Amino acid sequence: MRDPFGNVLLIVDQTLCQDTGVTEDAKPPSALFPGIEEPQRVDERVLVEAYRRIGRTADDLPYTPDFEKLYFECRSAAGCEGLTRGELWRQLLNMRKGGRLPRLGEARSRPPAVSEQDRQRLRQMLGNDIGKRDRLPYTDRFAQLVDEFNRTQPRPLSPHLVWRLVATLAK
Secondary structure: OEOOOOOEOOOOOOOOOOOOOOOOOOOOOOOOOOOOOOOOOOOHHHHHHHHHHHOOOHHHOOOOHHHHHHHHHHHHHHOOOOOOHHHHHHHHHHHHHOOOOOOOOOOOOOOOOOOHHHHHHHHHHHHHHHHHHHHOOOOHHHHHHHHHHHOOOOOOOOHHHHHHHHHHHOO
């Protein structure tokens, strides 16, 4: 089932199941589905302060020493030892889209200069992911994309530079 906002809902009737391994205890669920953990989250105030201090735009952060600094600072401040880079990236994006991150101006880095042929090749590699570019950093899919793209290049590009290129293709 799909709600009016495009979210897919899965409704499961388990009344005919013998043993689901799920105990009904009337406590609020910790996650939508049993066995799936909610992502760890950092206090937004901590994240905003660290983001402001670093002073680098969200589009320019992935795969940089500054993102690593943000990641370790937020992880230790929040006591979230299990926090992943992907979870932090998604939280940062959600805050940006919700208007809860300060605007920091222009990105520090520029996309690399590549031929139009290479840009088209990368666009083809992205396929349907081109419209979901913000979901790519810190995923296995993006790591595969970087490897695949770099096999076509005379000199490999860093994941940050491939990200900057992907960001320009999807806009």
